[in-house]
Amino acid sequence: MNIVVLVKQVPDTSDPETEVIIDSTGRGIDESKLSFVINDADNYAVEEAVRLKEKHGGEITLVCLGRESANQVIRMALAKGADSAIRLDDEKFSYSDPITTAKILKTALDGLDYDLVLTGCMASDDGYTAIGVALAKMLGLPHAAMVKSVEVIGDNKMKIGRELEGGLMEMNEVDMPCLLTIQTGINEPRYASFKGIREASRKEIKVMDLAATGLSEEEVGEAGSKAVMAQYSVPEVGELAEILEGDASETSAKLAEILKEKGLV
Amino acid sequence: MHDIFVLAEHRQGELREVTLEMMTLAGQLAEQSGGKVTAVLLGSGVDEFAQKCAQYADRVLYVDDPIFENFNAMAYVPALAQLIEEQKPHLVLIAHTTQGVDVAPALAVELDAPFTTEIIEMSLEGEKPAATRQYYGGKINGRIEFKDSDVYLVTVREAAVPAGEATKSGEVQKVENPLKGEAGGRRFLEYVEAAVGEVDITQSEKLVSVGRGIKEEKNVPLMEELAKVLGADLSGSRAAVDAGWLPTDRQVGISGKTVKPKLYLAVGISGAFQHVTGIKGADVVVAINKDPNAPIFQYADYGIVDDLFKVVPALTEKLKEVK
Numbered sequence A: 001m002n003i004v005v006l007v008k009q010v011p012d013t014s015d016p017e018t019e020v021i022i023d024s025t026g027r028g029i030d031e032s033k034l035s036f037v038i039n040d041a042d043n044y045a046v047e048e049a050v051r052l053k054e055k056h057g058g059e060i061t062l063v064c065l066g067r068e069s070a071n072q073v074i075r076m077a078l079a080k081g082a083d084s085a086i087r088l089d090d091e092k093f094s095y096s097d098p099i100t101t102a103k104i105l106k107t108a109l110d111g112l113d114y115d116l117v118l119t120g121c122m123a124s125d126d127g128y129t130a131i132g133v134a135l136a137k138m139l140g141l142p143h144a145a146m147v148k149s150v151e152v153i154g155d156n157k158m159k160i161g162r163e164l165e166g167g168l169m170e171m172n173e174v175d176m177p178c179l180l181t182i183q184t185g186i187n188e189p190r191y192a193s194f195k196g197i198r199e200a201s202r203k204e205i206k207v208m209d210l211a212a213t214g215l216s217e218e219e220v221g222e223a224g225s226k227a228v229m230a231q232y233s234v235p236e237v238g239e240l241a242e243i244l245e246g247d248a249s250e251t252s253a254k255l256a257e258i259l260k261e262k263g264l265v
Numbered sequence B: 001m002h003d004i005f006v007l008a009e010h011r012q013g014e015l016r017e018v019t020l021e022m023m024t025l026a027g028q029l030a031e032q033s034g035g036k037v038t039a040v041l042l043g044s045g046v047d048e049f050a051q052k053c054a055q056y057a058d059r060v061l062y063v064d065d066p067i068f069e070n071f072n073a074m075a076y077v078p079a080l081a082q083l084i085e086e087q088k089p090h091l092v093l094i095a096h097t098t099q100g101v102d103v104a105p106a107l108a109v110e111l112d113a114p115f116t117t118e119i120i121e122m123s124l125e126g127e128k129p130a131a132t133r134q135y136y137g138g139k140i141n142g143r144i145e146f147k148d149s150d151v152y153l154v155t156v157r158e159a160a161v162p163a164g165e166a167t168k169s170g171e172v173q174k175v176e177n178p179l180k181g182e183a184g185g186r187r188f189l190e191y192v193e194a195a196v197g198e199v200d201i202t203q204s205e206k207l208v209s210v211g212r213g214i215k216e217e218k219n220v221p222l223m224e225e226l227a228k229v230l231g232a233d234l235s236g237s238r239a240a241v242d243a244g245w246l247p248t249d250r251q252v253g254i255s256g257k258t259v260k261p262k263l264y265l266a267v268g269i270s271g272a273f274q275h276v277t278g279i280k281g282a283d284v285v286v287a288i289n290k291d292p293n294a295p296i297f298q299y300a301d302y303g304i305v306d307d308l309f310k311v312v313p314a315l316t317e318k319l320k321e322v323k
C-alpha cells in the first residue's frame, strides 16, 4: 500500500517564549525569534502512515510545500519510516490561498502511484482546515476529514472514524484510493531512532520549483488565488483578566484569598 | 438578486444550534446587501427542521431524500454544487464544523469560487464580501480580500454571532434531489458515542484543567495535588489528552466536553477557540500561563502570568493555609 503524506513546518506557538509579531510588510510575521516544528496533526498523519506501512507494506512519499529549512521536518519523518520526499519550493508560491496551495501540492502527486493520501486535519499556523479536502476533490478521490481511526478492511476499502463535536465518532466505509485528514490523538507518534536518523540522511528529497510544477506564474501565489490574506492586525482584545502582580508567592497568596472570598476553597 | 445560502446542519435527529447562528448572520448580511436568506436543508423526513429554518430564512430549499438521512460529504458536495449552479446565490455560508470542513473545500474547488474558512467577521457593504479570520491560534487577525466572482463561499466559526430571534416566516420549497445515484466512494455506517469514564466533568463544581504547558506526564500528580486541596476534578485541553496524560473523557472543548463549573482553573492552556468554547458556562475562570499574550487571558476573570511550575506548588500551599 503506497501512501502519500503531506507535511508542513510551522512555528512552535506552544512555546511561551514565542511572540508572534507582525512584520513590516503587514502580511508576514517576524520569524527571527521563532522555533519551528512539524505541524501537530501532520505528525500524527506520518505516524499513521508508518503504522499502515508496517502492517501492509508499500512505500511512503512525503510532500511538503516549504523552504529549505523545512528539510528538518522532512528528515525527521523520513527517519520514522517514510521512504522519499518531494519539497515544493518557489518564491512565487508565497501568498497562495488554500485552494491554490492544494493546486500546487497536487502537481507533486500527479506522477505518483498511491492508494492513500494522508494530511493533518489543520495547520496550527494558518488554521485553514481546507487543503486536504480541496486536494481530494482535485485528485478525484473520495475523502473524509477529521479522521481519528483507520482500519483497512478487505480489498481497497477502509473503515474510518471521523471525530465530531463532543467526541462522537462517525464511522464510514471509504473506497481506496482515498484521502483522509488526520486528527490529533489518533495514535502515539514515535520518536525517530538513531538508526532511522542515520538512514534518513541518505534518502532523497526531490525539490520542485514553479517550472517543475508545470503551472504558470499567474496560476500560483497571489495572482493565482481568489481569497488572499491582505493584512494582518493585532486583534482587539475584549476585557482582559485581572492580572495578579508579584512573584509566585505573592500571586498565589492573592489568588488563594480571592478564591476564599468567593467561597471557592 | 443577492441571495445568501446557508447550509443547515443536523445530526441524530437534531437541527444544530450553529445553523440558527448562521442564519442570523446571513440575515444581517442580507440587510447590508438587500438580498434574501435561503436555508438549504438536505435531509430525510426532517420537515420540522425545514419549518424551524423557515423562521430564520426567507426561503428554505429542502431536499428530502433517504440518501441524506445521515451526513456524507461525498453526497453533499455534488448536490450542493448543483443547487448553487442552478440557483446562483451570491454568497454561501457553511459552518466551520466537522461537517462544514468536510464539505466546503471540495465544494469551493467544484464551483471554482473564492473561498476562505472560519471567518469571525464579515461584511457585504460593497459588491464584494470582506472577511476577517484568525491566524496563529488566535494571536493575529487577518483580513481576506476576495477576487471578483458571481459566488463566494466561506465557512463561519461557530458562535461568531449569537443566534437571534425567529422573526421570519419563509417559504419551504421542496426540491428534487439533484444527486443522481450514489455518494461516490463513501458510505455512512454508524455513530459511536464517546466512552464515559469514572468522573463526569460536565457535572464538576470545580475543575483544574491542564494543557501542553505542564510539559510531561510526570507533572500530572503536581496538578492533582492542587485539584485535591481545591476539591476539584482534573480536566485538560486536547493537547493534554492527545499526549496521553489524561483520559479522553476529561477533555474540555468542542470535540470534548462542555463544562459549567463554579471554578475553572486553566494551567498551561493557551485558550484556543476550540478549547474555550467548552468553558462558556463556567462561573469564575482563572488562568496561569507564562505567555502574557495567551488568548486564555481574554476569557479569564483572573490571571497569573508566570511559570506554572512556580505558581502551582505555591498556590497549593497557600490554599492549604487559608482553608
Ligand SMILES: Cc1cc2nc3c(=O)[nH]c(=O)nc-3n(C[C@H](O)[C@H](O)[C@H](O)COP(=O)(O)OP(=O)(O)OC[C@H]3O[C@@H](n4cnc5c(N)ncnc54)[C@H](O)[C@@H]3O)c2cc1C
Residues within 6 Å of the ligand: A013, A014, A015, A016, A017, A121, A122, A146, B137, B210, B211, B212, B213, B214, B236, B237, B238, B239, B240, B251, B252, B253, B254, B255, B256, B257, B267, B268, B269, B270, B271, B272, B273, B274, B275, B288, B289, B290, B291, B294, B306, B307, B308, B309
Ligand atoms: C476539529 C478540532 C477540534 C478540537 N477540539 C479541541 C477540544 O475539544 N479541546 C481542546 O482543548 N482543543 C481542541 N482542539 C485543539 C486546539 O486547537 C488547540 O490545539 C489545543 O486546545 C491546544 O492545547 P493547549 O492549550 O494545551 O496547548 P498549547 O496551545 O500548545 O498551549 C500551551 C500553553 O502553555 C503555556 N506554557 C508553556 N509552558 C509553560 C509554563 N512553564 N508555565 C506556564 N505556562 C506555560 C504556553 O504559553 C501556551 O499558552 C481542536 C482542534 C481541532 C482542529
